[in-house]
Structures are given as structure tokens and as C-alpha cells.
Amino acid sequence: MTEIPDQDIEASITADDVAALAGVSRWTVARAFKKDASISRKSRDKVMAAAEKLGYAPDLLAASLASDRSNLVALITNDFNNPHKLVLLERLTRTLWSHGWGTLLVHMSDSDDASAALLAASQRRVDAAVMMGTRFDDKVLETALGARRVKKLVIFARYSPNPNTLTISCDDVLAMREISDHLLTKSIRRPHYIAGPNTQSAKLQRKESFARYWAEATGAEVPVTYTSGYDFNAAIEAVMQIFGETPREVWPDALVCENDILAIGAMDALRYRFGLDVPRDVAVTGFDDIPLAASPAYNLTTYRQPITEMCLKLLEILDSKRSDSVFVPGRFVTRTSS
Amino acid sequence: MTEIPDQDIEASITADDVAALAGVSRWTVARAFKKDASISRKSRDKVMAAAEKLGYAPDLLAASLASDRSNLVALITNDFNNPHKLVLLERLTRTLWSHGWGTLLVHMSDSDDASAALLAASQRRVDAAVMMGTRFDDKVLETALGARRVKKLVIFARYSPNPNTLTISCDDVLAMREISDHLLTKSIRRPHYIAGPNTQSAKLQRKESFARYWAEATGAEVPVTYTSGYDFNAAIEAVMQIFGETPREVWPDALVCENDILAIGAMDALRYRFGLDVPRDVAVTGFDDIPLAASPAYNLTTYRQPITEMCLKLLEILDSKRSDSVFVPGRFVTRTSS
DNA sequence: AAGGAATTTGCTCGCGGGTGCAAATTATTC
DNA sequence: GAATAATTTGCACCCGCGAGCAAATTCCTT
Known part of the structure; x- marks a missing residue:
């Protein structure tokens, strides 16, 4: 009978050690750890007891390799x-x-x-x-x-x-239809879409969907501004550009943002750079429902991903x-x- | 000479395949991929060429196991x-x-x-x-x-x-000393510390450090409130409790928060629940310098971790x-x- | 050109456990 | 209780590569 080494000696415990202690073969040990494997109740118990005693856990690396x-x-x-x-x-x-x-x-x-x-x-x-x-x-x-x-x-x-x-x-298409409908009931006339960087692929379908629904409902085109990144500073810049470079009469009355972080940046810009009130002067919507969207400071209308x-x-x-x-x-x- | 299989056949390419193509042994292939291994320039080039041709990359799993x-x-x-x-x-x-x-x-x-x-x-x-x-x-x-x-x-x-x-x-100790000194120059009298959940171990050393320095400098004790978690809602609750349950005369004039997310929640609570101005009525400090701390809405004094x-x-x-x-x-x- | 040192290459064995089948054991039927 | 079916167990081989040493090759020196 082989000596079972003390369990805290440097060498790690393998299935062989457990097998020896439990008096079964290595493969039975493997079966004990496998869901719905063909193994008798008795041997599984024996193996599990031995495994616990030795502090054995299967090596996932070796398992993957095999x-x-x-x-x-x-x-x-x-x-x-x-x-x-x-x-x-x-x-x-x-x-x-x-x-x-x-x-x-x-x-x-x-x-x-x-x-x-x-x-x-x-x-x-x-x-x-x-x-x-x-x-x-x-x-x-x-x-x-x-x-x-x-x-x-x-x-x-x-x-x-x-x-x-x-x-x-x-489902971005559905989502943007809801946002679109919502803005219509709020009598929004001139929404402006704030999108993230304009990439070649792997995009979101939000911008196109919103533009399409809005055009269907009102016949109007939605202007779009692309930010340089998905962070609120980029959104602040975008808003500075939109509101800074157009006369007050044609300012948008809603900013539809591709996600919450852009929306939050946009709100900050509206409030702190232009002294505008949200939603009275400009409505803002986001996307994602990040925790901060629910904060009293923003109270952001948004769309929660499932x-x-x-x-x-x-x-x-x-x-x-x-x-x-x-x-x-x-x-x-x-x-x-x- | 062994046939080299087409490179896109299902079986994955191993070092053996590369070795065969390069006309060396498997171990030479391994050496070619190992920094400062003992291998001649010529064989390394041969191996690398073969590897590239076959699209070989060492299997890290097998390497780990061995x-x-x-x-x-x-x-x-x-x-x-x-x-x-x-x-x-x-x-x-x-x-x-x-x-x-x-x-x-x-x-x-x-x-x-x-x-x-x-x-x-x-x-x-x-x-x-x-x-x-x-x-x-x-x-x-x-x-x-x-x-x-x-x-x-x-x-x-x-x-x-x-x-x-x-x-x-x-270095929390150093950090809190700086925050403490800063508040003293701002003539703060009654700081209140907002800490995260009070855990048994693996804590931060911020609270103790701040309390110690403050006591050294002013002789006063710093009251502490523990939140139920590290999120801004928990901070809002904490502030509601601090300001809601004490008379206005003894309200703190500074909230020293264990991190930025608590600080942001605290600022929201001060502004939107109590109509207080930050920093005129109450100063707020955070910790971490998360991106949002730099936003115009918060402009949070904080400490950036290195x-x-x-x-x-x-x-x-x-x-x-x-x-x-x-x-x-x-x-x-x-x-x-x- | 021979002898030895230095460098390069090949190889045995093992890492820990999974697959799939054959052998052994147990349960079931008449 | 024997024969058969069902379940359980054991085993040879493999997964892809690394450590460490021995064999082979190259380089230097005189």
C-alpha cells in the first residue's frame, strides 16, 4: 500500500492520489467529478470523501488539453x-x-x-x-x-x-421607435442626434432607426453630430459645436444621444455652458440606463438593455x-x- | 517526406507540423519561439517562415501544463x-x-x-x-x-x-494628510467622514488616517457615517441621515468621502434634497479621481491613485x-x- | 589539421486528465 | 440457479509542449 503524503507538502494532489486513497482507479475519480457519468453511488461517495480529505480539485488546464x-x-x-x-x-x-x-x-x-x-x-x-x-x-x-x-x-x-x-x-430598431414616439408626444420639433465615432462596422443601428422613424412620422431629416469618442467630454464638445455655431432660432429642442454617457455630457454642456434648462429648453435622451442615469442630478430618460x-x-x-x-x-x- | 496538410483543414497546427515543414525537430521549433533560447539564427528564420506559412501559434495551455x-x-x-x-x-x-x-x-x-x-x-x-x-x-x-x-x-x-x-x-495615510491640510486652509471646522460599509478586513486606511490628522491639528473628533454600499444611492441615504437628523447649527461644513462615487452621491443629496450649495455651504472631497469627477457638474476635489x-x-x-x-x-x- | 571548447540540436519522459472500448461486476429474467 | 442484460470499472493511448541532458555540429586555437 502506497504512503499517502501529508496534504500540505508542496506537490499538488492529482486524481491518482485520490484514487489511491479511495481504492479505485484514476478514471473512477474523474467520473465522480463529472455530472451524469456512469458511476455507482458507493464509489462516488468514496471518491468524494477521499478528495475532500486531500483537498483535491481537478486541474482544469489538463482537462482542457485532453x-x-x-x-x-x-x-x-x-x-x-x-x-x-x-x-x-x-x-x-x-x-x-x-x-x-x-x-x-x-x-x-x-x-x-x-x-x-x-x-x-x-x-x-x-x-x-x-x-x-x-x-x-x-x-x-x-x-x-x-x-x-x-x-x-x-x-x-x-x-x-x-x-x-x-x-x-x-433591439435597437424597436428602441428608437419608442424614443421617437415619446418625443413626438412631447411635441419635439427639431431633434438632433448625437452619435459616437462613425465607424466602418460593428455599429449600432440606433441612428439610422431613429432617423427613419422620425422621417416617417414628420417628413423631417434628423441632423447628426459624431463625437470623437464615447465619453462625456466628447459630448460636451459636440454640444458646444451644435449650439455654438447655429443661431438660437434653429437650436434643437431635443438631443437624442447614442448612449447615457454622451447624454450626461450633453446635459452638463447645456446647463453649465449655455445655461439651458433640461427638459424645458432642450430634452435629452440616452441609452443603456447606467446607474448614474437615475441620479437626481440627471434623471435621464433612457432605454435599458435587456x-x-x-x-x-x-x-x-x-x-x-x-x-x-x-x-x-x-x-x-x-x-x-x- | 511527409505531406503537409492544407492549412485550413480542421486539425490544428502543432509544433510538429512546423518542424516537419522547416526540416528541424519539434524542440527547435519551441526554441524559436522562446526569448533568449539557444538557437542559431538560421534555424530560427527557417522555423519562423514555416510557422507563418502554416499559421502556427504555440498552444499556451499545453505550455502551461508542461x-x-x-x-x-x-x-x-x-x-x-x-x-x-x-x-x-x-x-x-x-x-x-x-x-x-x-x-x-x-x-x-x-x-x-x-x-x-x-x-x-x-x-x-x-x-x-x-x-x-x-x-x-x-x-x-x-x-x-x-x-x-x-x-x-x-x-x-x-x-x-x-x-x-x-x-x-x-498611500492613504499621505493622501488623507493632504486632504486634511487642504480643508484646514479652507477654514473647515466640522468635517464629517462618509465611509463605505464597515468591513472586518481588507479595508482602506483612509478613515483612520483622516481622523488622526484632524485630531492632531484641531483636537476635534471626526464623526463617521457608514454607507450600506459603495454606490451613490447609499451616499444619498447617508447624507439624508446626517443632515436630516441634526439641527442646522451643527451641520457639517465638509463631507470627506471615502471615494468619488460616494462624494458624487453626497453632492447630489446636498443640492437636490437640501438645496445647499457646494462648496459654499458644504465642501465635498472624494477619492480616486474617476472621469466623472472632472465633469462640470461636479468638479470634485479628489485624490488620484497612482x-x-x-x-x-x-x-x-x-x-x-x-x-x-x-x-x-x-x-x-x-x-x-x- | 587535430584537439578541445562552445554552441546547437534531438530526445526521453512527464504534466494531469479525457475518450472510447473491453473487462468485470451487478441486476434481472425465466 | 443459469443465462442474459445492464451497469460499473479499468486501461491504452493521446492532447501539445517543456525540462534537462546527451549527441551532434560548429568554432577556435595551436
């Missing part, structure tokens, strides 16, 4: 200015984790392309890569996908028509129960900024 | 309400990534303890675990460390006296060039809220 399944998902993102990212991150990690998935966070700096991030992910054998509300270039993506195999590539909270890609996103549902859809994709893009309706949140 | 070094760091956190977390996350991932470290993000829900997170991390063989600005229980930590070996455990942007642990943190330096210290620890705790001075940022 099984070609890592239970790892790469979360790729590049825009860390938006507090909404934090919400997405939190929900994604929590949901995935509670379903047995680990998350590898890959920060893709704006300058470099997606390939490096995807390559790094694939080198760790992730089962899927999730581009999280991230702008990226479709062409780069194409080549990256060609060269390096990432089993599944999901675009989360954003939209890409790339056929090698799955989109999970809020993150929980979106996470569930992601799980379905990971479990291969789904393989098509999906657009989930969110919820319009009316507050006093409009 | 070498007992994963180049993976677990980032463990649990408080996703604070936008400052996003800054920390961004910096950490980016710094680590650019130095060859992958980051495993582990979300530790407030309810459960650190053990589960640490266990999960160790199962993936992380080289180190970083608790990121996270409250946790020291006792749990102790047992978790005993049972499961995580090679290095770093407490980042927080402090723990646990000897199995390394702390990398902003995140860049802290990340560099972390790298030193990962590379085993350092094995002691370190407290880095940050920078006091004066704005108009005080």
Missing part, C-alpha cells in the same frame, strides 16, 4: 470609458461563472486590431470569444478568423453582419443550443430629462 | 458599482497583457466568500491572484490559502495585514523581483467642490 474544451470564454473589449461596460462585464462574468464558464478578459487597445486579441484568445483555447460592445474593423476580423480558429465569435451589444459571427444585441436575457442567449450559444443572431427587446425608461 | 507556469493572473473583484473599478480593470489588463500575462476575471459575488474564487483560479493554474479593490473576510482568506495553493496573492488598491498576502496600494505605478509594482511581484508590500503616493487634485 478534452478540447476549455470552458473558457474570452471577453474582448476596447472602450473602457463607458460605465455601461462595467455593467456588461459584471453580468457576463457572473452569469458565465455560475454556469461553469471562466472568463478571460482581453483588452484590445483602440489602435491595434482585433486579430491580436483573437489570436491570444485562441492560444488559450477558448471555446468562444465575445466582442463586448466593441467597435472593430470587419476586414481585420475576417482575416483574423481565417488564420486562427476561434470556435465561436459572438458580437455582444453591437451588431455585425459578418456571417462568421453571431450577434446578440438589444442584459440578463442577452446573457442567457449567450449561454444558449455556448451550449450549442442556438446558432443564429438575436435581437432582444429592452425597456424604455422615462424620467424627467424629456 | 511548464508549471501559466502566465495567467486571476483578477478577483466583487464591487462592480464603482466606476473606478473600470479604470483599475482597464489598466491592469492592459499592463499585464502587454507584458505577456493573460487575465482571468473572476467575479466574486458579495454573498459568497473568497474561497470559491480562489479555488477556481487555482484550478486554472494561475500564477497569481489579484484581489482588486475588494472587501473580503480575512479568516476565509486564511482557510482558502491553506487548502488550495495560489502561488501569489496580491491585494490591490486595498490593504490587508495578512502575512500570506502582498499589498499594493495607494495606478500606473501600482501596475508596475505588480509586474515586479509577478516577475519575483519584489516580495514586499508597497504603498505608492498618489496625487491630490484640487477642484471647486472644496
